[in-house]
Amino acid sequence: MSQQQPTHVADCAAVARLLPLAGHFLLSADESSTLDAHVATCAACRAELAVYDRVEAAWRRTFAPRWETPPLVSRRSMMDILTQEPEQNAPSTAPAVLFTPRARPRRALGSLSAVAATLLIVVLMGGILLARGHGSPASGGTGPTTVIAESTLGDVAMVSPTEGWAVGGSSGTASPAKIVLMHYLDGTWTPVNLPIDGYLTSLSMSSPTEGWAVGQVPLTQPTQSAPLLLHYDGGTWKQVAVSAQNGQPAQVQMLSATDGWMVGQGFARQAAPLGGIWHYDGQTWTAQPLPASLSAAIPLQSAYVSRIAMISPTEGWALGGASSTTPSTSFILHFTGGSWKVQRLLTDVSVQSIAMVSASDGWITATGTDNAPLLLRYTGGRWVEATASIGNGGTLGRLLDIFMRSATEGWMTCQARDFRGSPTLLHYDGTKWSVSSLPSITNTSTWDIRGITMISATEGWAVGEHEVKSPNYLTLVTPVILHYHNGRWTGYTRQDYLTPSPHGPSIEIPVG
């Protein structure tokens, strides 16, 4: 405890904010003088400054470069690069159009085929309002769009061939992130103006007029987020509160307007953990207990539930794992008889997504040892490995989303191997998965497909993101929307990526 006089203690409080900044030319001349004069006479602040110095020295010892030579920087590799022919299209003169679609789809609906190259700069969604808080109406349809240049899309849901929704969030390093919600109507994707911090990870529509989108709002306290739930009811998006103060919803699935499920991790109220599975009865969301038997394998405090696939109100499946176990442990839960039960534990496996065709047929995408793709199928009442049904599994990256329309037709997204290059889209024809042709994106180092949904056997949508390089090599991330029609995928993205402002122009998604 300091033995200084009261006025001196007041000085200590005043210089406390200067202490972390000392020694790096981050203080003004006056501030430096004040600090120097004070620590010369105050042993307590001198000790505090010494603590900062020691902590800083430890940081330096731990993270200072070790001057290892990266494998690439060998003389031969450098010469190989430098002796290549100069590129004709340097980034500074790169074309503004990123996509080179192999073919434009011909739409069956004439009204849609007439809508090409439609753009939104600031589009106001008159019928879509937001109520922040607990349901009080608030304007969401006026003012500038909140969709920003750098953003990503993670999930898409269609309510009809002419209407759908996609969700995501801003992806720039600026904080706080803003949610992204896009509406597809009669041939045009339009960002909806919802000025909410955070980002959305999943949405599910039970009808054209009713649905939910879930995500999270990062809190000031590191590692904690507040759950974010948006309810679309009769043409209005409203933010809905749940009993959890903390939580990170990962997926929502609505069976009807009065029956829905949400899964995620970190749900807690006043530091008391709540379950990773929630049920909606038409009025409120209620946390569901995880099976007690799970605690024998993993600490329930670190358990997360990442995916859910309900077949009916009385039966469904969920995937999850534990972030604290080594090797990583995943679990498959089965909902029958009104409760969740552990169906299977998987060691050294990271489960990603699940799609159930029926009570007796379903698929799970996962990653096994050495990050190898792993595909499981539910058949004959048990989960069995079905990776062999992927023809070129050895060249694939991480399997992500899966969508099954029937037992003989489905789609699966696969991340680019080593996170570089193009993703892979796999199509299931009833016997095997085969690679589907995708449009190519120019001037991108990598891109991903994060969510996929099919309206029919001949039409569907997928969303994701791609990285683009601006002339100054800042990496930007912009959304990708893919449209499947009559056997071909066509891609759309914004065209003015060269503006690296996090609050730059809106997204332009022409749909042909």
Add this chain to the structure above:
Amino acid sequence: MRGIVGDSEQARDLVQDTCYEACRAAQRGTPPFGSTSSSETDMRRWLFRVGYNRAISALRRRRIIHWLPLENVRLLISFEDESAEGQDVRAALATLTPQDAACLTLIIIHDFTAAEVGQIVGASPQAVAKRFSRAKQRLRDAYLAQDPQLEGSGHP
């Protein structure tokens, strides 16, 4: 780079990618490499900006894979160094956002000024100073929580 992403192997990959970009930029004659007026400082700043953006992108990809917010990716960081101090520092790193960790690393280890860090991470010098101060206090608190014996302040 390790001070941002935590994982040594990933940091090496990111440095390699950054070097590759530098080679390509030099080959194309893209500024700062193609300009006779560019200084070594310009090139250094360019390298760190590219490296920083690649690190943030890599962390964002970790977030996407595990559907965690960027602030939470540190939960998935694997640590190799088993020294007690290294573990304490990395535990402290786990309480920082990647942007905060980058500010600490760029200023403490690489001696960049706030203005230079601002150019690298895309922020004003004032914002960098604020971020640095906050990060260093968090680092101190987390580090002391790991090693209370280090507590040397006479303040309550």
